[in-house]
Amino acid sequence: METDWSKVLEVFGSGIIGVFMVMFLLQILTQLSTRVIDFVENMGKGNAVVSAPKEAVAKEKA
Amino acid sequence: MPELIAPIAGNVWKILVAVGDKVELDDELVILEALKMETPIYCDDAGTVTAIKVKEGDAVNEEDVLIVID
Amino acid sequence: MLDILRELIFTSGFVSLTGGNIVMWVISFVLLYLAIKKQYEPLLLLPIAFGILVVNLPLTFLMDPEHGLLWFFYHYGIELDIIPPLIFLGLGAMIDFGPLISNPKMLLLGAGAQAGLYVTFFAAVLFGFDLQEAGSIAIIGGADGPTTIYLTSKLAPHLLGATAVSAYAYMALVPIIQPPIMKLLTTDAERKIVMTKLRPVSKLQKICFPIITAMTIMLIVPPAAPLISMLMLGNLFKESGVVERLTNAASNELMNIVTIFLGLSIGATMTAATFLSPKVLFIFFLGLFAFAVSTAAGLIMAKTMNLFLKDKINPLIGAAGVSAVPMAARCVHKVGSEANRRNYLLMFAMGPNVAGVIGTVVAAAILLKNLG
Numbered sequence: 001m002e003t004d005w006s007k008v009l010e011v012f013g014s015g016i017i018g019v020f021m022v023m024f025l026l027q028i029l030t031q032l033s034t035r036v037i038d039f040v041e042n043m044g045k046g047n048a049v050v051s052a053p054k055e056a057v058a059k060e061k062a
Numbered sequence: 063m064p065e066l067i068a069p070i071a072g073n074v075w076k077i078l079v080a081v082g083d084k085v086e087l088d089d090e091l092v093i094l095e096a097l098k099m100e101t102p103i104y105c106d107d108a109g110t111v112t113a114i115k116v117k118e119g120d121a122v123n124e125e126d127v128l129i130v131i132d
Numbered sequence: 133m134l135d136i137l138r139e140l141i142f143t144s145g146f147v148s149l150t151g152g153n154i155v156m157w158v159i160s161f162v163l164l165y166l167a168i169k170k171q172y173e174p175l176l177l178l179p180i181a182f183g184i185l186v187v188n189l190p191l192t193f194l195m196d197p198e199h200g201l202l203w204f205f206y207h208y209g210i211e212l213d214i215i216p217p218l219i220f221l222g223l224g225a226m227i228d229f230g231p232l233i234s235n236p237k238m239l240l241l242g243a244g245a246q247a248g249l250y251v252t253f254f255a256a257v258l259f260g261f262d263l264q265e266a267g268s269i270a271i272i273g274g275a276d277g278p279t280t281i282y283l284t285s286k287l288a289p290h291l292l293g294a295t296a297v298s299a300y301a302y303m304a305l306v307p308i309i310q311p312p313i314m315k316l317l318t319t320d321a322e323r324k325i326v327m328t329k330l331r332p333v334s335k336l337q338k339i340c341f342p343i344i345t346a347m348t349i350m351l352i353v354p355p356a357a358p359l360i361s362m363l364m365l366g367n368l369f370k371e372s373g374v375v376e377r378l379t380n381a382a383s384n385e386l387m388n389i390v391t392i393f394l395g396l397s398i399g400a401t402m403t404a405a406t407f408l409s410p411k412v413l414f415i416f417f418l419g420l421f422a423f424a425v426s427t428a429a430g431l432i433m434a435k436t437m438n439l440f441l442k443d444k445i446n447p448l449i450g451a452a453g454v455s456a457v458p459m460a461a462r463c464v465h466k467v468g469s470e471a472n473r474r475n476y477l478l479m480f481a482m483g484p485n486v487a488g489v490i491g492t493v494v495a496a497a498i499l500l501k502n503l504g
Contacts, residue, residue: 008257011267011502015250018498022352023243023491029344030236037336069476088473096478097458099465104473124479 064107066129068122072096077118083111085131092116092128107131148190152404159407160184160399163297172304176277176395180297183399195400202400209393210285210292216278217362219394222387223278223489224342224366225379227457231483233341234330237437238449242487244433245453246495248426249273253499256418261411264288267499269415272299273422274492275306275456281398282359283496286504293402294412298419306459307466309420310427310451314467317431318447323471325446327480335371342367349494355504356497363489426454430484445480452481455488 075095079085089105113130116122141147163181167174187195187202194200197207209215232238249270256266268284268291280299284292302309315323342364349360369379434450448468452460461481468477 003257004263007263008254011263011499012250012254014502015253015495015498016247018353019243019246019491019495020240022349022494023239023487025352026345026348026490027236027239029348030233030239030341033340033344034233034236034337037334037340041334041336069474070478097462097482099462099478101465101469101476101478102473106474 063112064109064131065127066091066103066105066131068094068124068126068128069103070094070096070101071124072101072122074116074118074120074122074128075100077114077116079111079114079129081111081114085109085111094122103128105131143191145190145192150190150404152408153188153190155408156184156188156402156404159402160188173300175391176300176398177304179392179395180300180399183396184293184402185399187400187403195403202396205393206397206400209390210281210397211289213282213285213358215390215394215397216282216285217358218386218390219278220359221362221366222383222390223457224363224368225370225383227363227367227370227486227489228482229341229367229371229486230333230338231330231479232486233333233337235480235483237441237445238483239487239490240437241430241433241450241453241484242455242489242491243453243494244436244450245426245430245455245484245488246274246491247433248424248429248454249422249492249495251425251429252418252422255421259414259418261414264503265291267503268295269418270422271295271492271496271499272302272415272419273426273454274488274495275299275303275423275426275454275460276489276492277303279359279455279492279496281394283500286500289401290406291411291415293398293407294415295419296398297402298416302419302423303456303459306454306456307463309423310460310463311467313424313427314431314448314451314464317428318435320471322435322447323468324475325444326472326475327446327449327477328443330479330483335373338371339368342371345490349490349497353494353497353501355500356493359493359496360490363493423454427451430454430488434484446475446477449477449481449484452483452485453488453491455485455492457485457489458482460488461485 072094076093079091085105086108090102091105092103094101109131112132115127160181163177166172167177194202197203252273253266253270256269264287268288271280271283277299281296284295346364350357366382369375430450430453431447434447438444448464452464454460464481465478468475
């Protein structure tokens with residue numbers, strides 16, 4: 001049986017590059033989603049933090 | 063007052079000291095079990111054990127206080 | 133009276149027994165010993181070993197197409213690719229992707245270890261295996277049982293027994309195979325590196341991760357769909373927190389049930405005629421090679437990343453990029469704590485470890501796309 005070396009190289013190369021590409025893309029997407037979710041969650045929390053001092057200030061005034 | 067904190071989440075497998083024991087740096091104080099592996103936790107300071115915050119079999123999270131040392 | 137006795141003897145299995153059958157019995161007894169006495173992956177090895185034993189008892193026709201009991205298990209479970217994805221469903225329901233989400237760079241380590249797999253592909257072709265066989269052997273380096281079975285059943289079904297058994301055997305041997313390679317490729321100072329704390333991961337992130345991952349991988353490499361969809365569905369069951377019954381069913385009952393059929397079917401493919409060939413020895417050798425090269429590739433990847441990172445990672449965790457979950461992570465933890473007893477690498481190593489599962493599936497899908 002004759003080994004088709006160009007096919008071997010193709011599988012070898014496309015495999016390594018392919019796996020790295022997919023995993024790298026996944027990394028970017030995960031980081032991106034983490035940023036977005038952090039932002040959304042912090043917005044909720046951020047408001048709470050901002051409103052808390054206001055209440056304190058209001059209490060002091062009273 | 064130094065505290066021994068859990069470096070990883072897991073279950074308390076064995077507690078090797080009792081309140082009042084004198085401990086040295088690098089003594090094994092607690093063995094945690096995580097992913098079916100026993101991980102010994104070593105003492106960071108010398109002193110006397112004043113309180114043990116967990117029991118054997120407890121589930122602990124990372125950063126939980128295990129033992130207080132004076 | 134004598135005739136009846138003679139007929140009994142001539143229709144008994146003894147007459148049709150071959151030397152090969154007896155060799156297979158011995159193999160089966162060795163595996164039974166390893167499973168029961170040494171407890172090497174007993175959940176799988178025990179049914180596999182018994183499967184080997186019974187198919188090598190002649191005239192039972194257990195593996196006869198369209199007739200035998202074990203043939204039906206094999207045909208419906210493995211030939212039609214039902215069992216490996218169901219195992220992945222259960223696996224997904226058990227895996228915590230938290231350490232990976234908290235440090236997504238670990239995904240690259242999961243990819244790094246797969247480089248070893250392609251090196252082995254090359255080596256297997258040099259040894260004279262055809263391309264399909266070489267792909268099936270290479271995937272052993274991913275150290276992932278269900279993926280190995282899935283790919284082999286598609287590319288080279290006649291090698292199924294050998295690749296599956298060597299994948300599971302080397303997974304069980306992680307604590308013996310990996311540490312020497314890890315020590316060879318890292319310096320003492322590197323092993324002592326204590327990593328910075330993982331940032332906490334919110335529930336929403338854990339819910340989004342399986343959805344994003346499933347969509348991304350299936351869009352890019354559609355052949356990965358059966359495995360990755362089930363893996364991520366299982367994980368979504370777990371992280372959503374609203375279907376605890378399904379999570380438990382997938383990770384306990386269903387997993388146990390399919391494990392029985394998986395083990396038996398794998399064992400049943402190992403008849404003397406198919407298993408006893410010099411090729412099989414090469415497969416075990418190349419499997420070990422694959423495993424070692426994947427470990428080394430993971431370590432080298434981690435060291436390479438350290439050249440660019442401000443917060444250095446401990447290169448040992450690269451070795452966890454092979455997907456043997458959680459054996460490889462445990463092994464990293466152990467070697468790390470030998471170098472510095474206050475180094476608790478377990479959770480850090482779980483990141484590349486679960487990334488390795490994803491990486492192996494992607495690698496398998498790409499092989500399937502090119503060779504199938």
